[in-house]
Amino acid sequence: MRKPFLPIVIVFLVAAITLIAGRFFFPSTIKSFDALAVGNVILLVAAFFSFRFYQKAIGNDNTMVFLRMVYSAMLLKMLLCIAAVLMYAFMSKPIDKLAILVFFGLYFVYTFAEIKIVLRLNKKKKNA
Numbered sequence: 001m002r003k004p005f006l007p008i009v010i011v012f013l014v015a016a017i018t019l020i021a022g023r024f025f026f027p028s029t030i031k032s033f034d035a036l037a038v039g040n041v042i043l044l045v046a047a048f049f050s051f052r053f054y055q056k057a058i059g060n061d062n063t064m065v066f067l068r069m070v071y072s073a074m075l076l077k078m079l080l081c082i083a084a085v086l087m088y089a090f091m092s093k094p095i096d097k098l099a100i101l102v103f104f105g106l107y108f109v110y111t112f113a114e115i116k117i118v119l120r121l122n123k124k125k126k127n128a
Helices: 002-025 033-058 063-091 097-127
Strands: none
Touching: 002 033, 002 097, 033 063, 033 097, 063 097
16 A cells, blocks of 8 residues: 555645745745645545545455446545635635636645556456
């Protein structure tokens, strides 16, 4: 479980370093770097729980169970992200729309990395 999760940690670290650099080089572009940093942590935690679903899915031989677990994990992560954006929208005035777009961009990067890893692990399991 540790080694397959490493690319997600790398995505987290690259995003965190980029946010820190962006705060210094582009301070007027995005006003909510703190919200993006919290969003990055939320995505890391959501990815961790998604991997728990994926681990159960890969352990099952039924294709429908695999797809159901993968879709459930993606839906859970999406709902968590939507809840985080809504909380940000209700608590923060004015709303930084660019920060929300960057957050969902990070969501897609995390999701792409997760699905790529899960498909690779599933392929290894079938070949083993």
